[in-house]
Amino acid sequence: MKDSKNNTGGRNTGYFNTGNWNTGNWNTGYFNTETPVQINVFDILTNKVDWDICDKPNFIYFNLTLWVSVSKMTQKEKDENPTCDNIGRYLKKLDYKEEFKSSYDKATKEDKERIYNLPNFNAGKFFEISGIDVRVDTEQESKKQALIAKAEELLAQAEKM
Numbered sequence: 331m332k333d334s335k336n337n338t339g340g341r342n343t344g345y346f347n348t349g350n351w352n353t354g355n356w357n358t359g360y361f362n363t364e365t366p367v368q369i370n371v372f373d374i375l376t377n378k379v380d381w382d383i384c385d386k387p388n389f390i391y392f393n394l395t396l397w398v399s400v401s402k403m404t405q406k407e408k409d410e411n412p413t414c415d416n417i418g419r420y421l422k423k424l425d426y427k428e429e430f431k432s433s434y435d436k437a438t439k440e441d442k443e444r445i446y447n448l449p450n451f452n453a454g455k456f457f458e459i460s461g462i463d464v465r466v467d468t469e470q471e472s473k474k475q476a477l478i479a480k481a482e483e484l485l486a487q488a489e490k491m
Contacts (some may be wrong), residue, residue, distance in 0.1 A: 337352075339352075342357075344365070346355065349363075354366075354454040356378065356442075365450060366378060367380060371448065371450050372448070372450040372452040372456075373450075375479060376449045376450075384447065384448055386448065387443075387444035387446065388441050389433040389436070389437035389441055392429045392432070393424065394423065394424050394426060394429060395421050395422065395423055396421070396422045396424060397420075397422050398419055398420055398422045399418060399419045400414050400418055400419060407420065407422070428461075430460040430461060430462065434460070439478055454483065
């Protein structure tokens with residue numbers, strides 16, 4: 331259950347809580363009253379301020395639902411959502427990892443590179459969470475930089491001739 335204060339769980343009065351009975355903000359768990367100073371980022375305890383001020387990539391913000399109009403629904407979707415005729419559409423639930431990858435694929439190169447600057451960035455954990463393997467990008471970038479360096483070295487030698 332999610333409420334208008336971006337809480338998941340129940341009986342929370344603060345904002346951005348996960349769990350139940352929290353009155354602080356950004357809590358995970360039960361019966362918390364204070365806003366935490368530290369949070370886990372890639373499973374490492376981190377000062378929340380460091381997370382708040384870091385330059386996050388835009389592609390990490392994506393939707394997991396999509397309104398689909400009756401005219402664009404398949405027959406199966408219409409059969410599974412009988413009230414669609416009443417409201418003219420239905421709310422389709424999207425796959426988390428598919429949408430994460432789609433958002434990443436649409437991002438600019440600069441936006442994609444921001445992921446590496448997140449506190450405690452861990453490519454393996456990022457892959458586990460998102461299904462996106464940026465380790466391949468890192469390896470390709472390293473090879474590219476090595477080839478550029480070699481080309482510059484050869485160019486310098488050619489100019490000396």
